[in-house]
Amino acid sequence: MKPSVLxxxxxxxxxxxxxxxxxxxxxxxxxxxxxxxxxxxxxxxxAARPAxxxxxxxxxxxxxxxxxxxxxxxxxxxxxxxxxxxSIFSFEENGRNVNVENGAILLRVPTGxxxxxxxxxxxxxxxxxxxxxxxxxxxxxTKLIVLEGSSEAWLTKQSEKRVRVGGGQMLVVKAGATxxxxxxxxDLDRLLRTATLITEFPPxxxxxxxxxxxNNQKRSSGPLINPLIDPTGMSxxxxxxxxxxxxxxxxxxxxxxxxx
Numbered sequence: 001m002k003p004s005v006l007x008x009x010x011x012x013x014x015x016x017x018x019x020x021x022x023x024x025x026x027x028x029x030x031x032x033x034x035x036x037x038x039x040x041x042x043x044x045x046x047a048a049r050p051a052x053x054x055x056x057x058x059x060x061x062x063x064x065x066x067x068x069x070x071x072x073x074x075x076x077x078x079x080x081x082x083x084x085x086x087s088i089f090s091f092e093e094n095g096r097n098v099n100v101e102n103g104a105i106l107l108r109v110p111t112g113x114x115x116x117x118x119x120x121x122x123x124x125x126x127x128x129x130x131x132x133x134x135x136x137x138x139x140x141x142t143k144l145i146v147l148e149g150s151s152e153a154w155l156t157k158q159s160e161k162r163v164r165v166g167g168g169q170m171l172v173v174k175a176g177a178t179x180x181x182x183x184x185x186x187d188l189d190r191l192l193r194t195a196t197l198i199t200e201f202p203p204x205x206x207x208x209x210x211x212x213x214x215n216n217q218k219r220s221s222g223p224l225i226n227p228l229i230d231p232t233g234m235s236x237x238x239x240x241x242x243x244x245x246x247x248x249x250x251x252x253x254x255x256x257x258x259x260x
Contacts, residue, residue: 030073038066062090082106
């Protein structure tokens with residue numbers, strides 16, 4: 001083989017390997033696609049600093065939002081995480097392993113992009129190709145709303161007992177619960193019109209799928225089942241709860257005793 005041909009092959013292999021390494025690194029990062037008011041970023045073993053639009057967020061980092069604040073992270077595969085007010089959130093594995101210490105998030109995973117898992121001290125949720133809202137307040141309740149697709153939820157300390165939550169359904173688990181209640185059907189149309197994690201951000205890529213469910217609900221002859229609480233996760237009661245100063249300490253990712 002001629003030396004010039006050999007050099008070309010080596011350069012091609014080197015370039016391909018470099019692209020693969022860069023792509024793998026990018027997949028472990030997200031960027032802030034929206035930052036509103038008091039949003040702080042804490043990278044592993046680093047002091048908290050204010051977040052800015054288009055800042056990169058590396059795997060293992062935590063995000064903390066203040067009163068009347070919110071943020072959105074977008075990953076290379078177009079996975080989207082939106083973080084509500086007074087929330088503490090961290091991620092690993094390209095945003096597929098999410099930990100919510102307190103507050104509310106919206107997570108959208110594109111179809112075909114693989115699964116994801118949301119953790120809290122009370123409830124764990126497994127999803128694939130789905131858009132969900134998840135709200136956790138350690139002392140009161142944890143709430144899961146599936147906007148489209150489906151998910152599987154279980155008490156974090158009882159993974160053998162699981163409940164399927166479908167599009168247009170909500171699961172509310174009270175603090176200290178030892179078993180899961182049945183999911184209830186919610187008014188998705190009201191959620192689309194009132195939930196801050198939807199109305200205060202650009203349209204979701206999965207919005208058409210959610211609207212299809214809304215139309216199905218409107219065509220249904222039976223009444224919606226929602227006897228307990230407002231389905232939006234961002235109702236007046238929930239906003240008041242999530243915007244009050246929380247006593248939950250903010251633990252740096254490097255100091256946690258467990259993985260999300």
